[in-house]
Amino acid sequence: MLDPKIRLTLESVKRLSRRGAKTNLRNLINKTHPADLAVLFRHVDDRLQQEFFLLVMESQGAGEFLSELDPIEYASQLEPMGKDRIADILRDLQPDDVALIIRHLEEELGQAVLSALQVDESAEVEALLEYGEDTAGGIMTPSYLALEENVTAKEAIEILQNSGDIEMVFYLYAVDEHGHLVGALSLRHLVTHAPSTRLRDIMTSDVIRVETSTDQEEVARMVGRYDLLAIPVVDDTNKLVGIVTVDDVIDVLREETTEDMLKIAGTDYQEITNRSVLTSYKVRLPWLFASLVGGVLAAYIMGFFKMALQNVVVLSMFIPVILGMGGNLGTQSMSIAVRGIATGKIDVRRTWRFTFKELRVAMLLGITYGLLLAIVAHFYFSGGLNLGIVVGLGICFSMCLAAVIGSMVPLMLHRMGIDPAVATGPFVTTAIDILGITGYLLIARSLLL
């Protein structure tokens, strides 16, 4: 369901390309918002993609366009071009965009591109590359406005008027003679004070800041929590080295939640854009292995109940429903715990309170569906009264167990400093499967035989 405006542009792009009308195509690209260009890029076929990419690279919006693409998307376009052509393209971009791209090229090629750039260009980029990819340093932009605190409002406005290439200015930062961050003020403050006022007298000195090594998720949380438009990044001596703007924070948030959701399912962010079957295979292999081991263990345990399963075949028919109900309830408890932790809505010191609530919900649900299933088992599968009781108790047991495991594991992982989104999924589902079946069969053996 493409935006109608973009759909129209897409038709024009295809038509112009078919007709070979390069100049018209170039004009169309220049008139289109870079973010829309990224959407168009994804919707043209592979052959046209290459032509389209090159034309966009020559346009004004190249940097913004690239920052809207996924690394895998631009890397696959750039890599075949060779270092000199890539360096040519990167020359007109902001240093943070250049660093981002070089980070995602093959390592050797990235180094070669860096050497192919002019010395003055590559220095800034190299400095940015020093920082970890998922840190404030790795996502910050070095284009911001920092002024000495003794500058007047009038002088500040003049400086602002002459700083054409700095995008998205909303705050001015005040620094001392050593470049240490000492204050911040909004553009609005600047214009609403007398021209002769010094920044020192109108700025806030209690500036919320992050260090270059701060994790990008934490940066995003702070910008969101304090409703900031940009957050200054300082090094370990409190020297201002960059800012992270709110539009980058939105990208981080979207990326991190997608990552979280996919990790719970045992896969990875790169799977969304990557087209290689082999990469997907490798990403998913380990998690499914955990699940396989769990399944084999379940089979092994069921071996102890072989007689029961042979004498009362109908027992095995209810295994899917016991597993399904337990698994689903466990996933619910787990999802609430994982998201509750991520959004700070669950007090992690009150594990017991949360688990106890989940357990009560599971008991109510277990009794409801246990009764229902007991009746179904009794009448439709004519297994006698005991079968109904066994199945009913089994489902109630597996649901309660699932609630406890699903709610406690993420909280425990979080306490141990492990990201619950990454590690919870495989552990929880496998544990619920094995314990749920064991419980069910133990109940069966004691009541049926």
Added chain:
Amino acid sequence: MLDPKIRLTLESVKRLSRRGAKTNLRNLINKTHPADLAVLFRHVDDRLQQEFFLLVMESQGAGEFLSELDPIEYASQLEPMGKDRIADILRDLQPDDVALIIRHLEEELGQAVLSALQVDESAEVEALLEYGEDTAGGIMTPSYLALEENVTAKEAIEILQNSGDIEMVFYLYAVDEHGHLVGALSLRHLVTHAPSTRLRDIMTSDVIRVETSTDQEEVARMVGRYDLLAIPVVDDTNKLVGIVTVDDVIDVLREETTEDMLKIAGTDYQEITNRSVLTSYKVRLPWLFASLVGGVLAAYIMGFFKMALQNVVVLSMFIPVILGMGGNLGTQSMSIAVRGIATGKIDVRRTWRFTFKELRVAMLLGITYGLLLAIVAHFYFSGGLNLGIVVGLGICFSMCLAAVIGSMVPLMLHRMGIDPAVATGPFVTTAIDILGITGYLLIARSLLL
């Protein structure tokens, strides 16, 4: 893992409250950022929560504090106070904050509070309440700066200097004599042009805007895509009626992804903050019922294979692993599809391409684990060569099936205009269970008996 600064403040709050030092507590609250107050509020015990809430309500940051809380959190504090006390508290807040709160009070109480407000206060709030909760109208703020397009830069700055109560100004909007939106410009543009320039000559007339009825998710997507700090909201005659700021967009994004993740698991956003066991019970009941029906259907189908299950008991022991591997792979395909659609990374017109890739990944994984399981089944469960083949083929079949269902269902739902995040979960897991087992038992019957 509470922020150390907040932890310190938390200790102080507890100490001051124990000592009954109300004035000190009030001072501490006034000095603390409203967003931090919301975190503190969640970490004090129930008794202190009430005292704390009342003190915050008397402070400057009351509005921002409330907008950081979940509706359920403030509603449970406010409702016992009665309409007049609530109206007193709301009096000092911005109209959009007031509308938000009234929306989440019990309906009758909300109406009573609205009547208890002064006429001039309630008019604006009532206008906001007309809009749907999840629309641009429902989340916009009516405090923005709109000027006639003939105003000069100098006049605009003067107006700006006298508009103290408008928070977060970054863009000025230009309107014609009827209030229709005709342009926009940033504060920065304003200060970098000659004082006598008219807004008309420096503004952009191609303003990205939304209508009051636009879904909040779409609003968030546009702000994110075009890197905006605020987006103007117009009515159906293009009259400017409000703006949505980027900080609200961040809240929307976080809320929507949490919502999506919980809906996939068959539960709901309110579960995270709600403490009522009965509400959780009701939210989860329908989805688990779907799963129960699926489980009973699976049991029914297994009835047709009763003889096979009785003669080869070991067959039933591999049901958990067949279900588990299929379910896990299906969840992976489904998560990638759902997130890929939400982030616009999957081209929904190319369903087949995506499904085909998922199928190839599943086949590779299925062959790997099918072989492994076949060997395990053959040696450890001494079922003979055929059992190994049956189990291996069974797992491979259920994984391929899961990939097809997991990848196609979300895309098909999306095409039909149904949000895949809401409806995919139950359908996919149940379908995979039933079809996976049927396939496995059919293979068993044809190869073993």
